[in-house]
Amino acid sequence: MSESLLINISIVILFLPLLGFTTVVFFGKRIPKLYLFEVAILGIALLLSIIVAYAKLSFYNTKDIVAAFTWITMGNAPSPGAINIELGFKIDNITVLMLFVVNLISFLVHVFSIEYMRGDKLYTRYFAYLGIFTFSMLGIVLTHNLLMMYIFWELVGLSSYLLIGFWFEKKSASDAAKKAFIVNRIGDIGMFVGILILFTQYKTFTFDVIYQQIAAGNIPFGSNAWLTAAGILIFMGAVGKSAQFPLHVWLPDAMEGPTPVSALIHAATMVAAGVYLVVRIFVMLTADAMLVIAVVGAFTSLVAATIALTQNDIKKVLAYSTVSQLGYMVMALGVGAYAFAFFHLVTHAFFKACLFLGSGSVIHSMHHEQDIRNMGGLKRKMPVTYYTFLISTLAISGIPLFSGFLSKDGILAGTLAFGKLTGHWFIPFIGFTVAGLTAFYMFRLVILTFHGEPRDQHKFDHAHESPFVMAAPLVVLAALSIFIWYTPNPIGAADGWVIKNWIKTPAQVVPNETRFDFMKPSTEEAKAEIHGEVTHSVEYTETMHWAHYPAMFLSLAVAGLGILFAFMFYQWEKLNADKLAEKIKPLYNFSLNKWFLDELYDMTAIAGTLSFSSILAWFDNKVVDGIVNGSATVIRFVSRMSGWFDTFVVDGFVNFTAFFSGFVGLSFRRLQTGKVQTYIVFVIFAIIILLMFFKPF
Amino acid sequence: MNFYDIIFYIFAAITLLSALFVVTTRNIVHSAFYLLFTFFGVAGIYVLLGADFIAISQILIYVGGILILLLFGVMLTNKITNVEIRTGTVHMLPAAIATGIFMGAVVAVMVWTEWKSEPSVIPLTTTKDIGHLLLTDYVLIFELLGILLLVALIGAASIARRDEE
Amino acid sequence: MLHVGLTHFLIVSAILFSLGIYGIVTRKNAVMVLMGIELVLNSANINFIAFSKYGNFGLGGQVIALFVIVLAAAEAAIALAIVLNIYKTFSNVNVDEIDHLKE
Numbered sequence: 001m002s003e004s005l006l007i008n009i010s011i012v013i014l015f016l017p018l019l020g021f022t023t024v025v026f027f028g029k030r031i032p033k034l035y036l037f038e039v040a041i042l043g044i045a046l047l048l049s050i051i052v053a054y055a056k057l058s059f060y061n062t063k064d065i066v067a068a069f070t071w072i073t074m075g076n077a078p079s080p081g082a083i084n085i086e087l088g089f090k091i092d093n094i095t096v097l098m099l100f101v102v103n104l105i106s107f108l109v110h111v112f113s114i115e116y117m118r119g120d121k122l123y124t125r126y127f128a129y130l131g132i133f134t135f136s137m138l139g140i141v142l143t144h145n146l147l148m149m150y151i152f153w154e155l156v157g158l159s160s161y162l163l164i165g166f167w168f169e170k171k172s173a174s175d176a177a178k179k180a181f182i183v184n185r186i187g188d189i190g191m192f193v194g195i196l197i198l199f200t201q202y203k204t205f206t207f208d209v210i211y212q213q214i215a216a217g218n219i220p221f222g223s224n225a226w227l228t229a230a231g232i233l234i235f236m237g238a239v240g241k242s243a244q245f246p247l248h249v250w251l252p253d254a255m256e257g258p259t260p261v262s263a264l265i266h267a268a269t270m271v272a273a274g275v276y277l278v279v280r281i282f283v284m285l286t287a288d289a290m291l292v293i294a295v296v297g298a299f300t301s302l303v304a305a306t307i308a309l310t311q312n313d314i315k316k317v318l319a320y321s322t323v324s325q326l327g328y329m330v331m332a333l334g335v336g337a338y339a340f341a342f343f344h345l346v347t348h349a350f351f352k353a354c355l356f357l358g359s360g361s362v363i364h365s366m367h368h369e370q371d372i373r374n375m376g377g378l379k380r381k382m383p384v385t386y387y388t389f390l391i392s393t394l395a396i397s398g399i400p401l402f403s404g405f406l407s408k409d410g411i412l413a414g415t416l417a418f419g420k421l422t423g424h425w426f427i428p429f430i431g432f433t434v435a436g437l438t439a440f441y442m443f444r445l446v447i448l449t450f451h452g453e454p455r456d457q458h459k460f461d462h463a464h465e466s467p468f469v470m471a472a473p474l475v476v477l478a479a480l481s482i483f484i485w486y487t488p489n490p491i492g493a494a495d496g497w498v499i500k501n502w503i504k505t506p507a508q509v510v511p512n513e514t515r516f517d518f519m520k521p522s523t524e525e526a527k528a529e530i531h532g533e534v535t536h537s538v539e540y541t542e543t544m545h546w547a548h549y550p551a552m553f554l555s556l557a558v559a560g561l562g563i564l565f566a567f568m569f570y571q572w573e574k575l576n577a578d579k580l581a582e583k584i585k586p587l588y589n590f591s592l593n594k595w596f597l598d599e600l601y602d603m604t605a606i607a608g609t610l611s612f613s614s615i616l617a618w619f620d621n622k623v624v625d626g627i628v629n630g631s632a633t634v635i636r637f638v639s640r641m642s643g644w645f646d647t648f649v650v651d652g653f654v655n656f657t658a659f660f661s662g663f664v665g666l667s668f669r670r671l672q673t674g675k676v677q678t679y680i681v682f683v684i685f686a687i688i689i690l691l692m693f694f695k696p697f
Numbered sequence: 698m699n700f701y702d703i704i705f706y707i708f709a710a711i712t713l714l715s716a717l718f719v720v721t722t723r724n725i726v727h728s729a730f731y732l733l734f735t736f737f738g739v740a741g742i743y744v745l746l747g748a749d750f751i752a753i754s755q756i757l758i759y760v761g762g763i764l765i766l767l768l769f770g771v772m773l774t775n776k777i778t779n780v781e782i783r784t785g786t787v788h789m790l791p792a793a794i795a796t797g798i799f800m801g802a803v804v805a806v807m808v809w810t811e812w813k814s815e816p817s818v819i820p821l822t823t824t825k826d827i828g829h830l831l832l833t834d835y836v837l838i839f840e841l842l843g844i845l846l847l848v849a850l851i852g853a854a855s856i857a858r859r860d861e862e
Numbered sequence: 863m864l865h866v867g868l869t870h871f872l873i874v875s876a877i878l879f880s881l882g883i884y885g886i887v888t889r890k891n892a893v894m895v896l897m898g899i900e901l902v903l904n905s906a907n908i909n910f911i912a913f914s915k916y917g918n919f920g921l922g923g924q925v926i927a928l929f930v931i932v933l934a935a936a937e938a939a940i941a942l943a944i945v946l947n948i949y950k951t952f953s954n955v956n957v958d959e960i961d962h963l964k965e
Contacts, residue, residue: 675787675957675958677787677788677888677957677958679793680883680886680887681792681887682796683796684799684883684887685795687799688795688798688799688802691802691806692802702865702866703916705866707864709870709874712874712878713874713877713881716877716881717881719881719885719898720884720885720889720901725891725893725894728890728894728897729897732897732900732901735878735901735904736904739878739907739908742871742874742908743907743908743911744913746871746908746912748915748927750924750928751924751927751928751931754928754931755907755931758932758934758935759900759931759934761905762935762936762938763900763934763935765928766938766939766942767893767896767938769942770893770946771893772932773949774891774892774893774913774945774946774949774954774955783957787888787890787958788887788888789888792884792888793888795882795887796883796887799880799883800876800879800880802879802884803876803879803880804873804876807869807872807873807898808869808873808877810915812868812869812953813917814917815916815917815918815919816916817915817916817917817918817919817920818896819915820934823921823924824879826921827924827925827928830921830922830925831928834922835925835929842933845932845936846932846936849940850938850939851939852940852943853939853942853943854943856943856946856947857942857943857946
């Protein structure tokens with residue numbers, strides 16, 4: 001398979017969902033069952049992406065395939081030089097992996113939705129929205145420049161707005177959609193500014209060109225601080241999209257959307273876009289920027305995990321769990337564990353999508369009951385859902401033999417190494433705490449939902465196992481949560497093909513003095529860096545090896561502890577959760593009310609905005625309107641004067657001209673009698689005059 | 698002043714006087730009959746100029762054809778209750794002044810111009826020569842006129858015929 | 863001066879022409895206007911024949927006069943047909959009242 005064929009297939013993959021979207025949007029009403037066309041298109045895209053991924057990983061493993069063309073040429077201005085804006089695609093290992101993940105989950109969600117959304121009155125439009133969302137997400141994955149990235153970024157924002165607000169008759173849903181959109185905008189402003197900083201300096205949006213420039217020592221405005229700022233600002237976009245603290249508030253609300261949408265957008269793809277963006281800009285992050293990213297990620301994961309402990313809505317728990325895991329990935333990128341961060345992105349996408357679809361299955365069979373306090377005992381009624389859900393839960397909790405363990409262990413080892421090398425011990429501390437909390441609340445969720453006795457007998461009696469099209473995606477996703485797909489060694493991902501062969505940490509390009517010490521390659525490795533493979537010092541590699549086993553045992557210990565407590569509280573009821581909650585009431589409420597962050601925003605940002613707007617309104621009413629009205633009065637007076645002038649002088653002149661013309665016309669009209677005889681008389685007179693003039697006699 | 702001159706003056710007088718009556722009489726039928734005299738006078742003048750064939754043609758065509766045609770026109774376009782078929786006149790005065798001045802000017806031109814005149818011999822009978830000319834030098838015009846007359850015949854019939862209801 | 867020459871015929875022709883014009887201009891009735899036209903044509907014919915005789919042009923002038931007579935006949939026929947149509951439309955043939963194109 002040649003490179004150009006690879007690129008062409010990727011472009012086909014990109015545009016297939018768009019084709020589905022347009023077809024379904026325009027003909028969905030006339031042709032029934034057209035949604036199946038959209039599903040089929042996703043199936044084709046999935047097949048093609050598997051082919052592309054296989055070809056790329058087998059035959060072009062170390063080679064990036066780029067295809068670009070110049071979109072806009074702004075000429076060659078004297079001082080800024082030639083400005084050309086390129087559009088293009090870049091296919092590297094990460095791209096094809098993301099292509100596969102996005103297409104697979106999108107396809108499974110499509111299949112799942114066929115049953116889940118049946119009977120909805122906007123059924124076909126729902127599939128159209130899924131199509132445009134998939135298109136936007138694939139655009140982000142495939143692009144090779146920041147401009148296209150930004151365009152598709154906003155498209156993702158738009159389509160997620162449409163999907164979250166899909167049941168827009170519900171006020172909560174439309175509010176959630178607006179909230180998601182606006183909160184995302186806040187992050188995007190930062191991203192936009194960051195992009196513009198880079199563009200101002202390099203006159204291009206293309207990643208590779210920018211990185212080459214930075215590697216050559218050309219940094220924005222000649223200052224490392226600007227480079228740090230650009231990295232952090234672009235990271236702000238990821239903060240918005242990937243729901244990092246403090247912009248994470250939109251994601252739990254976004255659960256108002258249909259559950260398959262939550263699985264697609266809020267587990268696997270859209271929120272992963274932020275992480276993907278950071279992965280893309282990883283090589284231009286300075287030590288300061290990385291520290292900021294690590295702290296934001298760590299804090300996010302902690303906040304979300306503590307909130308998830310007390311939530312009672314099945315989807316809310318999963319939402320906060322997602323936020324927490326995204327915080328993990330961001331933190332991993334911040335501490336330099338690039339490969340494990342991306343690895344976790346992939347594994348998390350599978351098991352979290354499985355969890356969301358499983359919850360969708362539960363909600364579907366319980367007739368849209370989402371409160372776990374009304375569930376229980378569903379294990380008997382829904383065995384397939386239960387076992388797939390359990391596998392995913394084990395994966396997210398970090399139990400060996402499952403995919404989550406591999407990636408999470410890598411991340412924790414990375415933080416441990418980071419703590420040892422830099423002295424920032426609080427980051428691994430948070431990491432392990434969150435691992436324990438995750439295990440606890442996930443098992444709380446499983447136990448309350450599936451184990452024990454049914455707490456709402458009526459709904460329980462109506463519950464039933466989901467049909468095949470809903471169960472099949474669960475099975476596929478649960479299967480992908482097993483270690484064997486990623487590595488032959490169930491306790492160490494480093495030997496697996498994913499880490500060893502597929503995901504290569506790219507070489508940092510920022511100046512040496514701005515890097516962490518462990519990111520500076522030792523002398524003999526510096527030569528290898530030219531090939532863009534080695535970015536760490538020998539010391540880092542050794543520390544990672546050292547950290548591997550401590551991290552593994554520690555994470556197993558905290559996960560086991562979390563699971564133990566979960567069973568103690570909810571399965572065996574040795575401990576009473578309600579009593580404990582009563583005892584630590586303030587803390588419990590703090591967590592239940594999501595750290596009061598929404599209230600805080602209401603009081604500060606929103607109230608501030610509102611009062612500022614009312615001040616502006618007052619200013620508008622009194623000052624601006626006063627000026628406007630005053631000038632209006634003056635202008636009215638002047639207009640009246642000029643109107644008078646118009647009426648009497650200008651119109652007078654015009655009317656006089658018209659009157660004069662009319663008068664002359666009327667006078668001459670007499671001559672035009674319409675009678676031939678009169679004309680003959682005139683002719684005779686004319687001949688007489690001519691005769692007198694020429695005097696022939 | 699010989700006999701030729703006297704006859705010329707008589708014919709000129711007949712022509713001009715009857716023409717004057719043609720354009721001044723109010724009764725249309727009278728006008729038509731005065732026109733008959735005018736044509737006769739003009740025919741006489743033709744004879745004086747040695748154009749005997751033209752003079753005969755004048756009488757045949759004008760008197761026998763056109764005048765009758767005009768009379769039919771009068772009859773068909775007036776409700777015939779009596780012979781007093783009158784016509785109104787318009788702007789007599791300006792027309793009289795204009796044509797008067799015009800006539801004076803043209804007559805002055807005719808009188809004051811130095812005509813290059815060259816006496817020529819006109820044969821006693823011109824019919825044979827005219828016939829010869831018509832079929833030699835003027836044959837094209839002759840043919841065209843034949844077509845024209847045909848067209849006029851058809852056209853007149855077509856224009857004047859009654860619309861089929 | 864009393865001896866008749868070219869000039870006398872031309873003067874007769876000129877006067878006849880002027881009378882024809884006068885008739886055309888002053889008469890209301892379309893048939894009368896046609897009579898004026900015949901006068902004008904006759905005056906032209908007199909000119910043709912007079913020049914034919916006094917200018918030594920052979921018989922060409924007479925032939926042209928013959929053609930004019932023929933044309934006059936054709937013209938009279940067409941004109942009278944038109945007059946008849948006018949009469950059918952307006953119930954009279956007064957040319958000063960037929961001015962619908964003026965509007």
